[in-house]
Amino acid sequence: MRGVVFECASRTTCSLTTDDAGRDNSSAPLFVSSVDRLQMARDTFHVPVLEREVVSYLSASAGGVVIDATLGGGGHASALLRAVPDVRLLGLDRDPEAREASRQRLEPFGSRVRVIDATFADLRDVREREDDFIGAAPVRGVLMDLGVSSHQLDDGRRGFSLRVDAPLDMRMDPSTGLDAASVLARLDEEQLRTLLARHGEARFARAIAASIVSSRPRTTFELVAAVERAVPPAHRRRGHVATRTFQALRVLVNDEEFQLREGLAAALDVLDLDGVLVVIAYHSGEDRVVKDVLAEAASGGCRCPVELGCVCGAIHRVSVVKASAMMASAEEIASNPRSRSARLRVARKIVP
Numbered sequence: 070m071r072g073v074v075f076e077c078a079s080r081t082t083c084s085l086t087t088d089d090a091g092r093d094n095s096s097a098p099l100f101v102s103s104v105d106r107l108q109m110a111r112d113t114f115h116v117p118v119l120e121r122e123v124v125s126y127l128s129a130s131a132g133g134v135v136i137d138a139t140l141g142g143g144g145h146a147s148a149l150l151r152a153v154p155d156v157r158l159l160g161l162d163r164d165p166e167a168r169e170a171s172r173q174r175l176e177p178f179g180s181r182v183r184v185i186d187a188t189f190a191d192l193r194d195v196r197e198r199e200d201d202f203i204g205a206a207p208v209r210g211v212l213m214d215l216g217v218s219s220h221q222l223d224d225g226r227r228g229f230s231l232r233v234d235a236p237l238d239m240r241m242d243p244s245t246g247l248d249a250a251s252v253l254a255r256l257d258e259e260q261l262r263t264l265l266a267r268h269g270e271a272r273f274a275r276a277i278a279a280s281i282v283s284s285r286p287r288t289t290f291e292l293v294a295a296v297e298r299a300v301p302p303a304h305r306r307r308g309h310v311a312t313r314t315f316q317a318l319r320v321l322v323n324d325e326e327f328q329l330r331e332g333l334a335a336a337l338d339v340l341d342l343d344g345v346l347v348v349i350a351y352h353s354g355e356d357r358v359v360k361d362v363l364a365e366a367a368s369g370g371c372r373c374p375v376e377l378g379c380v381c382g383a384i385h386r387v388s389v390v391k392a393s394a395m396m397a398s399a400e401e402i403a404s405n406p407r408s409r410s411a412r413l414r415v416a417r418k419i420v421p
Contacts, residue, residue, distance in 0.1 A: 117144030118349060118408040119397055123212060124148050126347050126390070126415050130156045133209035134202075136339070137161065138189035138332060143171030145212060150178045157206065159199055161187040163242040189213055189332030196339045207341035213332060215325075216351040229319060231311050234290040239315075239322045249322050250287040258282045268317035268354060273300050277314060292318075316352060329355065333362045337386060340418045346387070348414050356394060356412045363389050363416045390415040 117123070123145050127135055131153050137146045140160035150158055158181060162168050168184050175182045183202045187195050192211070196203065228238030228249060239249040256264070261278035270277060276299035286292040296311040320326060336346050346363075350356035369383030394412035402409045 116405050117148060118214070118405065118411045119395070119401070119413050120145060120148050122395060122413055123347055123349075124152050126345050127156075127210040127212065128153055129343075129345070130209035132156070133207040133341070133344075134159060135210040135212065136192065136195070136208060136336075137212045138192060138336065139212070139214045140171050140184060141167050141214065143174040145214060146171065146182070147174055147178075150175070150181060156209075157181045157202070158183075159195070159202060160184040161189060161191070161195065163188050165242070165244070188328055190328045190335065192332060192335035192339050208339050208344055209341060210345045210347065211336040211340060213329075213336065213346075213348045215329065215349060215355050228289055229315070231289055231293050231309055231315050234288055237286060237288055237292055239319045241323045247322065249318050252318065252322055253281060253292075254285055256282075264317050264321060265314060268313050268320065270313045270317065273304070276300070281314075289315075320354070326354075326358065329358050330362065333359065337366055337416075337418060342418055342420055344418045346416045346418070350394075350412045350414070351410045356414070359412075359414050360394070363387060363414060366416065386418065387416040388419050390417060 127149055130149075132155055134157045135149060137143075137149075137158055137160045140146060140162040141164075143160065146158050146160055149156065158175075158178075160168075160171055160175070160182065162171065162184070163186060165186070168186060172184050175184070183199065185195065185199065189211075196208070226233075226235050227240075227243070228235050237248065237250040237253070240246050253261075258275075258278045261281060262274045265274035265277055277296050280295045280299040281292070284291065284295050286295050292314065293309075293311045296314050300310050333346075333348070340346060348359045350359050366386040367389050369379075369385045371379045371381055371383035371385075373379045373381050373383075391414075394414050396413070397405075397408035397411050
């Protein structure tokens, strides 16, 4: 095995690479598939955020296929399948617990549903590979509900939560790739500082990086302690002091930035004309990527002066439904606090 390389082509572009197999599971807990754990998975997948809005934007998908590229527990999928009786749904997820929970939740919809092991970065290949399910039907919608699911947070054994002591894993798919502890064991102080600063921890990034490198944490509580040692109590902001560090590490472990950019581009490719892309982001970094990609697709990359109009021949691929992100209502936030940070953006594919 070649090990891990944290590559920073610039101060804003970093990636993690491993060997071809991408495996280093010597310290990771074995994935356990049991009746009890499956029941927990079914019971703890989140109430879908912005469900009414998502269904509303995808409701014109009758007679076609919608790809739920982040299926999770199937909450958005089941709501859409109930609301639009003749839509079919292809669900993607790389978390095996999510796939099993959603299969059971969506079982009443029978042949209208197919659940597969894939990520949204695989959408182009999936479109071809699942041709027997999609067939000649138009792909009228793609849904991407980003980030970590409530189930993954609530199951402390997965290592996503800073409130439960567990091995530092954080992999969306626990069967492959480097866990978070292995990643931290390989990053040097400057690489870690760059990662933290990129995710909003600019003021204390260097101190936190030094603290982590000196202790090389292998559990969630060890990582929390390393962050707490570096940030003086008087300077701790609202919320947990280690939140941004956990977020930054999770994004790197799961290659989320690359996956998101690839997934957005692939979604626009697989959508039929007049199809709708619906994306929910939960932190500013994700939302900024979504906003930038959709703006680029809407303008076709045109940089012509507004007063001249477009004279460069740019191809406008989408119309953005609303310039600003849509937010959860006060009522939804009160009933589901995790919807507070949700940002919904929608684009419709247009004739070039």
